[in-house]
Structures are given as C-alpha cells and as structure tokens.
Amino acid sequence: MTDQFRLGHDLTIDRLGFGAMRLCQSHPGGPARDAESGRAVLRRAVELGVNHLDTAGFYRGPDGSTSANALIREALAPYPDTLVIASKAGPVFGPGGLRQASAAELRPQVEADLESLGLDRLDLVYLRIGKTDPPRGESLAERFEALAALREEGLIRHLGLSNVDTGHLAEARAIAPVAAVQNHFHIANRAERAVLDACEQAGIAFVPFFPLGGGRADIDDPALVKVAGRHGATAHQIALAWLLAVSPATLAIPGTGSVAHLEENLAARSIRLTEQDLADLA
Numbered sequence: 001m002t003d004q005f006r007l008g009h010d011l012t013i014d015r016l017g018f019g020a021m022r023l024c025q026s027h028p029g030g031p032a033r034d035a036e037s038g039r040a041v042l043r044r045a046v047e048l049g050v051n052h053l054d055t056a057g058f059y060r061g062p063d064g065s066t067s068a069n070a071l072i073r074e075a076l077a078p079y080p081d082t083l084v085i086a087s088k089a090g091p092v093f094g095p096g097g098l099r100q101a102s103a104a105e106l107r108p109q110v111e112a113d114l115e116s117l118g119l120d121r122l123d124l125v126y127l128r129i130g131k132t133d134p135p136r137g138e139s140l141a142e143r144f145e146a147l148a149a150l151r152e153e154g155l156i157r158h159l160g161l162s163n164v165d166t167g168h169l170a171e172a173r174a175i176a177p178v179a180a181v182q183n184h185f186h187i188a189n190r191a192e193r194a195v196l197d198a199c200e201q202a203g204i205a206f207v208p209f210f211p212l213g214g215g216r217a218d219i220d221d222p223a224l225v226k227v228a229g230r231h232g233a234t235a236h237q238i239a240l241a242w243l244l245a246v247s248p249a250t251l252a253i254p255g256t257g258s259v260a261h262l263e264e265n266l267a268a269r270s271i272r273l274t275e276q277d278l279a280d281l282a
Contacts, residue, residue: 005251007205008158008179013084015244016269017052018045019255020068024061032061033257039075044259046076048266054253056088057113069116077118087113088162090128103146110150126160126182134165141171148176166198180205187239188219200249207251211243212236227277240268242281
C-alpha cells in the first residue's frame with residue numbers, strides 16, 4: 001500500500017489528510033469552538049506531514065463569525081508549496097434552509113473562497129449536489145460546465161464531484177476531467193462502493209466524507225474492536241486504516257478540533273492491515 005496519491009496526475013499528496021468541518025463547531029448546531037484551538041490543530045497537522053486540507057466556504061461557527069477558511073489562512077499562510085487545499089461549491093444556506101446554487105451562482109462562491117483563503121487559484125473544487133444522498137437522475141451538466149469554465153480561466157486547477165452516483169460521474173467526465181469524488185462512505189456504510197470502483201478504474205481519487213461516521217453511525221462493531229486489539233489501536237484508527245487499504249484510490253480526511261485527536265487519527269498511517277484483518281472486516 002502506498003501512502004501517497006497523484007491527485008489529477010500532477011499533485012502528490014498524502015492519502016491521510018484533514019477535513020476542516022469540525023474546526024468551528026463539533027457538530028452542526030453545536031457550540032462554537034475556540035478559534036485559537038482550531039489554528040493550533042491546523043499548524044500541528046502540517047507539522048505532522050498533512051498536505052491535503054478539505055474545506056468549504058460554508059464551514060462556519062453557529063453565528064457565522066468564525067470560518068474554517070479564515071482559520072486556515074490565519075494559521076498557515078503563506079502556504080507551503082506542497083499544501084493542497086480543496087473546497088466545495090453548490091450548497092447555499094439561507095433562512096429557508098439548504099438549496100442548490102444555480103450555475104450562475106457558482107462563480108461568486110469560488111471567488112469568495114479564493115478571497116477568504118488568500119489564493120489566486122484553488123487546487124481542487126468539488127461540485128456538491130443534493131442533500132444527504134445522491135440526487136439520482138438529476139443532471140449536473142450545466143453546473144459542472146460553469147465550474148469547468150472557471151478552470152479554463154485559471155481560477156481552479158482540478159475539478160471534483162461530491163454526493164454523486166456513477167451516472168453523474170460519467171456525465172461530468174464527458175464535460176471535463178474529474179480529479180476526485182467525495183461521497184458518504186466508511187467501514188459501516190459501503191453503499192457507494194460502485195462509485196469507488198469507478199474512481200479506482202479511472203485513476204480518480206475517492207475521498208469519503210464522514211470517514212468515521214460523522215457522529216451519525218456506530219462503527220465500533222465487534223470485528224473492528226477485534227482487529228484493533230490485534231494492533232494495539234483504537235477502533236477509529238482501524239476504520240481509517242481500512243479506508244486506505246480497501247482501495248488505492250481512497251483518501252481519508254478525518255476532522256477534529258483537538259490536537260490530541262488529530263495525532264491519534266494520523267497515527268493510523270502506520271497501521272498495515274493483514275489479509276486476516278481485511279477478511280474479518282469484510
């Protein structure tokens with residue numbers, strides 16, 4: 001198993017990265033987290049070799065005063081040359097709840113990310129569609145074409161998709177290259193395996209969101225606990241190691257607002273699951 005992946009065939013990144021969602025609050029609707037703690041987590045992540053950060057303009061504290069993008073810029077700018085920052089466009093949160101941005105609304109979202117992060121170009125932008133499950137049968141062509149135009153302008157280096165099915169992936173790839181797909185997937189939720197397989201075959205990164213369940217699923221089943229005991233590891237560390245072992249295309253982006261939890265997650269890099277482990281977890 002290799003520890004690195006060539007994103008878009010030209011950006012070499014560590015397969016275990018960091019998701020910024022939890023920097024501002026522990027869970028949606030939860031209390032705000034201390035901003036300095038978030039900056040400390042980001043600095044420590046880079047010290048430990050993380051070179052893939054996943055963020056979004058809508059990752060904010062409950063009152064909107066603290067954003068993950070602002071914390072990233074404050075903690076890490078000027079950015080290391082090797083750091084890859086991925087963001088997302090599509091969701092619009094307002095008084096009426098969540099809605100999807102139109103194609104014309106995607107440019108302002110990308111420009112806002114560029115400004116808040118202090119960048120001239122975003123390494124990777126995902127088009128996020130739907131809510132919690134892929135909106136099957138819904139076309140993304142017009143929206144993906146809008147992002148592809150921004151890529152042609154030089155505002156985006158690589159394009160990605162989030163919360164999609166294999167039909168969406170094929171539709172998008174007919175328009176422009178897709179470097180990564182981000183779907184809901186973890187050891188206790190393997191429903192999107194067909195998308196993972198399609199990504200692996202095409203050399204596209206598959207980046208699960210909620211890689212440890214996101215607080216919405218119990219992943220500590222007996223088989224996971226058994227394998228963890230063999231390795232002197234936690235169940236969550238084994239869940240991350242499984243993501244990296246299940247396919248050479250998977251990247252993991254666990255998030256946290258705690259330095260100690262960050263270090264625990266990143267220790268999963270050193271775990272090498274055996275064939276017996278994988279059979280027990282199958």
